[in-house]
Amino acid sequence: MSVTIKDVAKAAKVSVATVSRALNGHESVSADARKRVIDAARKLRYVPHSAARSLITRRTQTIGVLLPDLHGEFFSELIRGIDQAARREGLHILVSSSHDDAKEAVAAIRTMSGRVDGLLIMSPHIDARLLKDTLPTGLPIVLMNTPVDDVDYDTIAIDNYWGAHAMIRHLVGRGYRSIALIAGPEHNFDAKERLRGYRDALAELLPDSPERIFSGDFSEESGYRAGQRIIGLRDRPDAVFAANDMMAVGCQFALTEVGLQVPRDIGLAGFDDIPMARFVSPPLTTVRVRIAELGQQALERLVAGFSPQDNV
Amino acid sequence: MSVTIKDVAKAAKVSVATVSRALNGHESVSADARKRVIDAARKLRYVPHSAARSLITRRTQTIGVLLPDLHGEFFSELIRGIDQAARREGLHILVSSSHDDAKEAVAAIRTMSGRVDGLLIMSPHIDARLLKDTLPTGLPIVLMNTPVDDVDYDTIAIDNYWGAHAMIRHLVGRGYRSIALIAGPEHNFDAKERLRGYRDALAELLPDSPERIFSGDFSEESGYRAGQRIIGLRDRPDAVFAANDMMAVGCQFALTEVGLQVPRDIGLAGFDDIPMARFVSPPLTTVRVRIAELGQQALERLVAGFSPQDNV
């Protein structure tokens, strides 16, 4: 059915070895032969069977990207950054997502690991032991925002702690004196780090002001509900720091609903810098994270970890 | 180095054929043998070499997704829909983007087509002839929002024409009598269709009102500039229909900058329904397109086109 290297060889009147060499830009093949091969390949619309090639080269030129979800601009930006770096390196990217639980994530890693040269993983449900049990040895991986303190794995992360810390500093600098936090999911790594940043910054900068933490789960809805709870308080905080932008947006709904204006009546800040944040009016104050850049760096780190033989 | 089916066979004391059969859930393999194989595979952390399998099964269990860009929520939603449908079908997705010109897109199709079972293409620069020249025969593809009137290719598209038409109808119903359009890029298929919808609806519903078309390129910036031009007009339109949401947001900036309130002073509508649209205040009136759904349907259409033998 499909056209193989043999067909090209026949058409160009050379051996398959010469076709392979010509198409892969090897040195010693005459200009004449090369031309005949290339013409024949084009005419036959030959596409190398990448599986056959991978089988022998032991490279797939593909890296797997495992994400917890694809919802929202955070992931879109992340993928964009990864894709950009990948195309520069001549790599394809295999995307997988929606891993609500560890079991599913493990299964995904399994099926992916057979078809990629490396893995980029962002998964809140993955820990070092699980990885050790799942991963075939020798497959390079880079973890993104994942709480693994095992030196065996390369990790790259948003600086959640200092980002949150800096935001509190900023709010205090603006004169706010009672700052509430809408926290993220209890077991989420990012959320925990941001919470830690909030706590430490508060203890440091406003030692007399109590922590005021409202639970949330990163959804807009939860931000909205937290906002309503905050409104109802007798001694309302004068600023709210939401652990991500979605919750900040939700909170803002709740505030404006009862006539409170930001920032006139109450301060409001978020975390993430999804580009969306700029469009909300008034624009959200938010911790800027160059998400696409994070993706790029992760991919570059991964490639750097490849064994030296593939300096193609 | 890596563990192969032979290692598993040795460990389980059976032949490679039995291992293959056991692992792929074939009928005739004794419970005893199956158990030994599965245990051995788990212990050795065996992952089938997918390239070797693809070589013989002629299936990669992967579909390629070619997008013009990855920027913004439109694509994020689209990928999410595709991914969702793909995982249901047990397929992986290979994502590729940033194809500013036809040449790059062709190259991308080439490299992808060797490693996928089917292709989902959204590319403004692709036309039927180019596809015919590039595609290996027999590879199923589905085009998304691509202007190809060739019966050979399956196409799925947002209904730009009727969407725009409906929006004008809606605005007229609200009492607006002079409706301007901020158009998209001149050669973009979606933009052209929306323009056509605007024109026809206007001719039909407000035959006495002239077309008022301002150029744009789908960027927020261009919407902003169009908004400024509109503000400066002596006989300002009483509503503006932007051909996508980004431009609507940009236009809104321009309007509020000079104190014009939407919708009190002027009507404003967009097209796309990126989730973002809900967060702008006041919420943007926009043509709702279920983007994730579009992606899902596209994938399902693609799978439906696979040859019958792969009812795995």
Place this chain on the structure above:
DNA sequence: GTGTTTCATGTAAACGTTTACATTGACTCC
């Protein structure tokens, strides 16, 4: 008991590449 069927398993070919090694012919050097 023999002949037949059925089931579990093994053997080996095939998939489409890349590449180590072998071969060929032309050229250089003395």
Place this chain on the structure above:
DNA sequence: GGAGTCAATGTAAACGTTTACATGAAACAC
């Protein structure tokens, strides 16, 4: 003109699977 070198090409093995076919044993019918 023969030995040696080198460039261009060909031959065939190897990669790790799946599966058609072969084999052998057990079960069954008579």
